Amino acid sequence: MTSTQRLAYLKGHGTENDFVIVPDPDGRLDLPRAAVARICDRRAGLGGDGVLRVVRSAAHPEAQDQADEAEWFMDYRNGDGSIAEMCGNGVRVFARYLLHAGLVEAGDLAIATRAGVRRVHVAKTGDVTVSMGRAELFEESVVVTVGGRSWPARNVSMGNPHAVVFVEDLAHAGDLLAVPPFSPASVYPDGVNIEFVADRGPHHVAMRVHERGSGETRSCGTGACAVAVATARRDGPAPAETGTPAIYTVDVLGGSLSITELPDGTVEMTGPAEIVAEGTFEPAWLTAALA
Numbered sequence: 650m651t652s653t654q655r656l657a658y659l660k661g662h663g664t665e666n667d668f669v670i671v672p673d674p675d676g677r678l679d680l681p682r683a684a685v686a687r688i689c690d691r692r693a694g695l696g697g698d699g700v701l702r703v704v705r706s707a708a709h710p711e712a713q714d715q716a717d718e719a720e721w722f723m724d725y726r727n728g729d730g731s732i733a734e735m736c737g738n739g740v741r742v743f744a745r746y747l748l749h750a751g752l753v754e755a756g757d758l759a760i761a762t763r764a765g766v767r768r769v770h771v772a773k774t775g776d777v778t779v780s781m782g783r784a785e786l787f788e789e790s791v792v793v794t795v796g797g798r799s800w801p802a803r804n805v806s807m808g809n810p811h812a813v814v815f816v817e818d819l820a821h822a823g824d825l826l827a828v829p830p831f832s833p834a835s836v837y838p839d840g841v842n843i844e845f846v847a848d849r850g851p852h853h854v855a856m857r858v859h860e861r862g863s864g865e866t867r868s869c870g871t872g873a874c875a876v877a878v879a880t881a882r883r884d885g886p887a888p889a890e891t892g893t894p895a896i897y898t899v900d901v902l903g904g905s906l907s908i909t910e911l912p913d914g915t916v917e918m919t920g921p922a923e924i925v926a927e928g929t930f931e932p933a934w935l936t937a938a939l940a
């Protein structure tokens with residue numbers, strides 16, 4: 650990247666989980682951790698909870714084995730520049746971008762991610778649905794500690810790690826989310842996303858989340874799926890046993906997501922995904938950020 654080249658970006662969000670989208674179809678851009686953190690900085694950069702780099706699967710070493718199924722790879726980074734396996738809101742926004750840019754037709758498409766291929770349904774307008782794969786629920790007990798208080802948590806993987814904590818009142822956790830909650834490194838050696846959940850009604854919960862690598866965000870798609878599945882298991886037998894889908898509404902600070910666990914064990918998420926702006930990086934700024 651030289652200072653004379655103009656690199657395009659877009660800004661998008663899904664339930665206010667916001668991302669800087671960087672189209673890099675041929676995988677030419679070296680995007681070091683510090684550069685991502687600079688781009689996501691809400692004062693000195695563009696601001697975002699993370700970056701979605703858009704690369705052809707065939708052009709990315711981590712996605713070449715998915716290239717036959719999915720033309721595009723979502724290279725997701727957290728706001729601090731760290732790499733995560735999966736981002737549920739990100740993959741909906743990624744699909745919205747592909748359609749916006751004319752790189753795919755409306756309808757069903759496959760997107761390569763570090764957690765494997767995800768199937769997405771995107772129409773010209775409206776919500777985007779993604780099949781998020783199977784949730785993995787672990788039996789071992791986990792304790793989450795914030796500001797001197799501890800709660801038992803459910804350990805759930807959606808391709809990335811989650812600790813789901815049920816609380817009476819979200820206010821109990823909300824004020825504490827500015828500081829990173831503590832969770833055992835023995836269970837989560839690579840860190841964890843922590844969701845605090847309170848009931849709102851039948852099959853309806855609200856959550857707040859502290860994301861690994863981004864801090865408190867206004868929504869987390871994988872977190873909402875982890876929450877829905879942990880709540881469904883608390884509320885009754887698995888859809889695999891009953892043959893009936895479990896459908897939950899999960900309210901987040903930035904809106905609402907609909908999550909369905911199907912009898913085959915896969916989890917579908919439906920929610921909004923919007924592109925809000927596009928532009929180019931100032932070359933001198935970008936050159937310094939990438940240095």
Ligand SMILES: N[C@@H](CCC[C@H](N)C(=O)O)C(=O)O
Pocket residue numbers: 666727732733734735736737738739809810842860861862863866868869870871872
């Ligand atoms: N906001 C995302 C999750 C992003 C990754 C997460 N912070 C991690 O490190 O695992 C979502 O919508 O799922």
